[in-house]
Every structure is written in structure tokens, then in C-alpha cells.
Amino acid sequence: MIPALVAIAALLLPLPFLGVAPNRLLPGEGVTAIAALGPWVALPVALLALGAWRRLPGWVGAASAGLAALALLGLAGMAAGERLADLAPAARASFGAGFWVAMVGALALVAMRGAWMGVAVAAGAVLLLAGGWLDQLSLVVEGRARAEALRGAVLTHLALAGAALGLALLVAVPLAWAGFRQPRLGAALGAALAGVQVVPAIALFALLIPLLAALLRAVPALRDLGLGAVGWLPAVLATAAYLALPLWRSVSGGLASADPAAVQAAEAMGMTEGRILAEVRLPLALPVFAGGLRVAVVQAIGLVTLGGLVGAGGLGALVFEGLAQFATDLMLLGALPILLLALAADTLARAAETRLGRPA
Amino acid sequence: MIAQPVIAIEGVTVRFGGTEALRDVTLHVNAGEFCALVGPSGSGKSTLMKLVNRLVVPSAGAVRVRGRDVGQEAAPVLRRSIGYAMQSVGLFPHRTVADNIGTVPRLLGWDAARIARRVEELLALLRLDPGMATRLPRALSGGQAQRVGIARALAADPDILLMDEPFGAVDPITRRELRAEMRRIHAETGKTILLVTHDPEEALELATHVVVLRDGRIEADGAPAELVAPDAAPFVRDLLGGGQPGLRWLSLLPARGALDPRPAPAGAPVLARDASLADALSRLAESGDEAVAMEGEAGSVRAEGILGARR
Numbered sequence: 001m002i003p004a005l006v007a008i009a010a011l012l013l014p015l016p017f018l019g020v021a022p023n024r025l026l027p028g029e030g031v032t033a034i035a036a037l038g039p040w041v042a043l044p045v046a047l048l049a050l051g052a053w054r055r056l057p058g059w060v061g062a063a064s065a066g067l068a069a070l071a072l073l074g075l076a077g078m079a080a081g082e083r084l085a086d087l088a089p090a091a092r093a094s095f096g097a098g099f100w101v102a103m104v105g106a107l108a109l110v111a112m113r114g115a116w117m118g119v120a121v122a123a124g125a126v127l128l129l130a131g132g133w134l135d136q137l138s139l140v141v142e143g144r145a146r147a148e149a150l151r152g153a154v155l156t157h158l159a160l161a162g163a164a165l166g167l168a169l170l171v172a173v174p175l176a177w178a179g180f181r182q183p184r185l186g187a188a189l190g191a192a193l194a195g196v197q198v199v200p201a202i203a204l205f206a207l208l209i210p211l212l213a214a215l216l217r218a219v220p221a222l223r224d225l226g227l228g229a230v231g232w233l234p235a236v237l238a239t240a241a242y243l244a245l246p247l248w249r250s251v252s253g254g255l256a257s258a259d260p261a262a263v264q265a266a267e268a269m270g271m272t273e274g275r276i277l278a279e280v281r282l283p284l285a286l287p288v289f290a291g292g293l294r295v296a297v298v299q300a301i302g303l304v305t306l307g308g309l310v311g312a313g314g315l316g317a318l319v320f321e322g323l324a325q326f327a328t329d330l331m332l333l334g335a336l337p338i339l340l341l342a343l344a345a346d347t348l349a350r351a352a353e354t355r356l357g358r359p360a
Numbered sequence: 361m362i363a364q365p366v367i368a369i370e371g372v373t374v375r376f377g378g379t380e381a382l383r384d385v386t387l388h389v390n391a392g393e394f395c396a397l398v399g400p401s402g403s404g405k406s407t408l409m410k411l412v413n414r415l416v417v418p419s420a421g422a423v424r425v426r427g428r429d430v431g432q433e434a435a436p437v438l439r440r441s442i443g444y445a446m447q448s449v450g451l452f453p454h455r456t457v458a459d460n461i462g463t464v465p466r467l468l469g470w471d472a473a474r475i476a477r478r479v480e481e482l483l484a485l486l487r488l489d490p491g492m493a494t495r496l497p498r499a500l501s502g503g504q505a506q507r508v509g510i511a512r513a514l515a516a517d518p519d520i521l522l523m524d525e526p527f528g529a530v531d532p533i534t535r536r537e538l539r540a541e542m543r544r545i546h547a548e549t550g551k552t553i554l555l556v557t558h559d560p561e562e563a564l565e566l567a568t569h570v571v572v573l574r575d576g577r578i579e580a581d582g583a584p585a586e587l588v589a590p591d592a593a594p595f596v597r598d599l600l601g602g603g604q605p606g607l608r609w610l611s612l613l614p615a616r617g618a619l620d621p622r623p624a625p626a627g628a629p630v631l632a633r634d635a636s637l638a639d640a641l642s643r644l645a646e647s648g649d650e651a652v653a654m655e656g657e658a659g660s661v662r663a664e665g666i667l668g669a670r671r
Contacts, residue, residue, distance in 0.1 A: 262453065268415055269463055
């Protein structure tokens with residue numbers, strides 16, 4: 001199994017496992033896994049090897065790989081404490097490339113051998129955090145220092161993504177219906193929405209600011225509604241513009257996916273146009289639509305990150321602040337929750353989709 | 361008194377874009393008739409049928425159903441009063457068999473208990489297992505789906521039933537069963553049935569009234585035996601007659617019409633009372649006798665009587 005081999009190589013080769021720096025902004029000095037962990041390095045290596053052993057049942061392999069991931073995390077926390085013991089309080093110990101490669105390898109192995117074990121790994125990581133094992137790591141120090149801001153950023157992020165998704169639905173669903181009724185209009189709409197995707201996301205976010213500013217100058221009454229050229233408005237608008245295509249496409253595809261014979265039968269039996277839509281077309285469109293909705297939800301969580309650039313806040317603000325300060329851990333503090341939110345949304349949406357795909 | 365036709369199509373022309381699907385077609389179907397529309401593909405037979413429930417609107421001429429012009433009624437209301445079954449069946453894949461069958465009664469606002477009773481009756485009428493009611497269409501075989509489609513068409517007990525090649529997509533054995541089923545249902549319910557088919561044998565076997573179409577015009581319109589008789593128009597006789605129009609003609613004539621007062625020889629084969637002349641000929645060929653007896657009759661059916669059908 002390749003992920004296990006890669007992870008073991010990352011631990012045994014001279015790659016920096018931890019970086020130890022005098023403060024949060026200066027680049028650190030790399031410490032290899034063997035130097036940082038000493039004989040303990042054998043524990044994740046053995047667990048990874050066990051996880052990759054095909055003769056073992058899948059759940060044993062997944063559990064073993066999951067324990068390897070947790071061991072990496074816990075051991076990194078311990079090693080960080082040891083390294084920082086004699087240094088000034090401002091010193092930081094952060095994860096190095098070797099840690100990341102080994103961690104990604106271990107998680108990939110979990111995914112291959114039994115993805116459900118991922119939940120146990122997440123729970124284990126929370127326990128390690130709560131038990132104080134990770135307190136010496138720079139990422140956790142950064143997180144504790146900004147706990148309040150982080151919590152607010154997660155909520156803002158979700159609110160922005162939700163608003164963009166709602167707006168995109170409000171636009172895409174009626175447009176899809178119109179395009180379905182008039183194929184020529186549909187082709188034009190498809191081209192227009194696809195055109196939006198060609199614009200680089202950052203450019204679209206930035207472009208909206210002068211456009212909105214001009215609009216607000218022309219119609220000052222909009223300002224009284226709490227609208228501004230900077231802040232949540234451009235972020236929601238730009239994200240919604242990107243979400244419109246997958247939503248539009250899945251609604252159109254879903255509407256077109258209804259068996260023409262069923263629609264014809266419905267008509268011949270005396271269903272009105274509205275009933276055919278409600279009783280035949282929409283129920284048959286749901287599974288296709290659910291797929292598009294899942295893509296859109298994940299995209300929304302990812303794209304709203306760029307809202308950090310236009311003053312909308314959210315986790316993107318942390319990422320871009322970290323970028324501006326060259327503070328890797330601050331970037332990670334923003335980026336990791338985005339990743340986790342996207343994964344969680346995808347998992348939930350997939351479960352809902354499976355349900356919808358199975359008619360009652 | 362002349363009975364008023366249930367379906368009256370008067371001088372109807374239908375144009376789709378530039379092409380004429382039907383040209384000045386007139387057709388009357390009386391109550392209780394089993395009328396088959398036959399013709400090669402593209403002859404306009406489906407279009408003609410769809411005029412009846414306004415799935416197709418005439419470009420010229422009038423269509424009257426039960427004496428009323430179909431244009432005067434809202435199309436959904438008209439359609440709920442006319443059963444409709446088609447080759448692709450078009451069952452709703454997300455609804456159970458019972459819900460599929462109950463579609464039109466639900467549209468008509470029947471209460472749930474009445475719909476449930478009716479579904480039960482129809483499952484029995486179409487000889488479907490009652491346990492099938494809760495299944496989804498994808499669990500059905502082609503023949504079962506076709507039966508459910510017919511049950512759905514009959515659900516609200518319409519006096520008119522339109523069937524667009526309903527047996528086209530099933531295997532020959534199932535098709536034969538379904539035909540027998542339709543003949544029985546027609547006999548039991550006395551509904552007016554309009555059947556579109558490209559299978560002449562099916563038309564002759566089921567229908568009491570056969571209409572032959574070609575290029576959007578009616579070529580012939582009459583009782584099955586008339587249309588394959590030796591003096592019928594050659595195109596019609598070719599289309600309906602298969603390779604042996606003479607035999608097919610005999611199969612549509614009752615043997616009783618050729619009864620001879622002379623008694624059959626002892627030991628001769630005995631025909632059923634509803635046997636055709638073709639049945640009589642077949643028995644004669646098997647037995648080598650020159651006459652066959654008939655159930656409940658003193659006389660006999662003789663070879664010269666069969667061959668005298670022409671006279």
C-alpha cells in the first residue's frame with residue numbers, strides 16, 4: 001500500500017518533522033522525526049506497516065492506520081513540549097513537511113481500509129486536544145490565543161456560504177425551469193453561467209467592489225438597507241455567481257431526466273401542467289438535483305474563503321491575515337476548519353443524496 | 361333509430377409543421393365497438409387516436425366524443441374520462457403499483473377507501489397478484505408492467521379506452537395472453553375500445569371494426585371479414601391477409617353459416633358452435649373425412665360448403 005510506504009519514508013528520511021523557531025513569525029529550524037521522537041518513532045512506523053498489511057481484516061487495518069495518525073499527533077505534541085522546555089516563552093514549535101506527509105499518508109490509509117474509522121480518528125484528535133497533549137504546538141497556541149475570533153469566523157463563514165447558496169438557488173431554479181421550457185433560452189443561459197466560471201474567482205470578488213460602489217452611488221437608498229460595496233455583499237454575490245452553474249445544470253438535468261413516457265402518460269391521463277411538474281418531473285429530478293446541491297455546498301464553503309479579501313470576514317480572513325504576516329500557523333488555523341467543514345458538508349450531503357436516490 | 365357514434369371524427373386534417381399527418385379523415389365508432397386502427401408506420405394511426413383525447417388538435421374538421429366537440433371541454437377533464445394505455449407504458453417509476461393504478465381516480469377526487477377497493481378489483485381483473493400493489497414498477501416484468509398500464513387506464517371505469525400499441529413491447533406468449541385478456545375485458549365491460557396496432561393479425565383477432573390507414577388517409581373501414589374477403593381492395597387485403605388471405609378470411613367466417621342439412625358420418629370430428637370455417641377446414645384436413653359435425657346441430661359442415669363461402 002503506497003500511502004503507508006510514503007508515510008514511513010517521510011518519518012525515516014531526513015525531512016523536518018517539527019520546526020522550532022524563536023517566535024511565531026521567524027522561520028524555524030527543522031528537526032527530523034528520528035531526532036524529535038527518538039525510539040518512539042517506531043510506534044507510528046509499526047502501526048502504519050500493520051495498517052497496510054493486506055492479510056488483516058479491513059477494520060483492523062483501518063484502526064491501526066487511525067492509531068498511527070493519532071500517535072503522530074500525540075507524539076508531535078510531546079516532542080514539541082520537550083524542544084520548547086529550555087527556550088524563551090515566545091518560541092514556537094510547528095509541524096514540518098515530514099509530519100504533514102506522514103499524516104496525509106496515514107489518513108489516506110484510513111480512507112482506503114475503512115473510511116468510517118475517520119470519525120474515530122477525529123474523536124481521538126479532539127480528546128488529545130482536550131487532554132492538553134497538543135498545547136505546546138504553535139497551531140494550538142495560535143488557536144487558543146484567537147479562540148473567540150476563530151469561533152466567530154466559523155459562524156460567519158457558514159452564514160456567508162448559506163446566504164450564497166440560498167441566493168444561487170433563488171436564481172438558478174427559476175432560470176432552469178425557464179430554460180427547460182424554452183431550450184434556446186436554456187442554451188444561452190448555460191453559456192452565460194459557464195462564462196462566469198471562466199473568470200478567475202479572485203478577479204470576480206475584486207471586480208464586484210467598484211461595481212457595487214458605483215451602484216450604491218447611483219442608488220444611495222440601498223445603503224440604508226445595510227448594503228455596502230465592501231463586506232458580505234460582494235462575497236455572497238460572487239460566490240452565488242459560481243454556484244449558479246452546478247445548481248442550474250443539476251435542476252435542468254433533473255427536469256430533463258424524467259422518463260418521457262411517464263410524462264406523456266401523465267398528460268394523457270389528464271394531469272395539468274402544474275401537476276405533471278409537482279407529481280412527476282420534480283420527484284424524478286430530485287436525485288440528480290441532490291448531486292448538484294452537494295457540489296454547490298462544498299464549493300460554497302471553499303469559495304467564501306475569498307470573502308476574506310473583500311472584508312466579509314469568515315475563515316478566509318484568518319487565512320489572508322496569516323498570508324500577509326507569513327504566519328503559517330495562522331493560515332492553517334483558517335484553512336483546516338474550511339477543509340473540515342467541506343468534508344463534513346460533503347459527507348452529510350452524500351448521506352442525504354443516497355436517501356433521495358432511493359424512492360420511498 | 362340510428363345510434364349516435366360515441367366517437368365521431370369528421371373531415372379532420374392534421375398538419376405538423378409542413379407535413380400532413382391526416383388528410384380529410386372521417387371515422388365513426390359506435391358504443392361498444394372494438395375498433396382497430398391498422399397501417400404501416402407513419403400512416404397516421406396514432407395521430408388519429410390522439411385526436412380523441414385531444415393530445416392532437418385538428419388543423420381542420422371536427423372531433424366529437426359522446427356528441428360533444430372535444431374543443432369545448434378543458435383537455436385535462438376530457439382526458440380523465442377516457443382511458444389511455446400505450447406501448448412504452450409510462451408507469452411512474454417513483455410510485456407504487458397501487459398508486460400508479462389509482463392515478464385518475466385520485467385526480468377525480470375519489471376518497472382513499474374507494475380508490476383502494478378499485479385498485480383491488482383491477483388487480484383481480486388483470487389477474488395480477490394482490491401483493492404486487494405495494495411494489496415499484498421497476499420490480500415488474502414487461503408483461504406485468506403492461507397489465508398494470510391497462511389497469512391504470514381502466515381505473516376510473518371510463519366508457520372509452522384508447523390503446524396505442526399496448527402489446528408491442530412484450531414477448532409473443534405474453535402478447536397472446538394479453539390479447540385474450542383484452543377480448544375478455546371487452547366482452548365483460550362493453551367498453552368502446554380504440555386500438556392502434558401495426559400487427560394485422562392482432563387487429564383481425566380482436567376488433568369488431570377495422571380501419572386501415574395509409575399516408576394519412578383511411579383506405580378501408582369495416583368488419584374484419586369484409587376487409588380480407590376476395591373482393592376487398594388489394595392493398596388492404598395484402599396488408600391484413602398475411603401470406604394466405606384466403607385462410608385468414610375463412611378464419612373470420614363462422615362455420616355455422618355453412619351448415620348443411622345432411623348429417624355428418626358417424627365418428628366425424630365435432631366442431632364447437634363458435635368455430636370458424638378455417639377451424640372446420642383444419643379438422644377436415646386432419647380427419648380426412650368429407651364432413652364434420654357441430655355441437656348441438658343435426659347437420660354437418662362439408663368441404664364443398666367451406667369452399668362455397670365465396671358464393
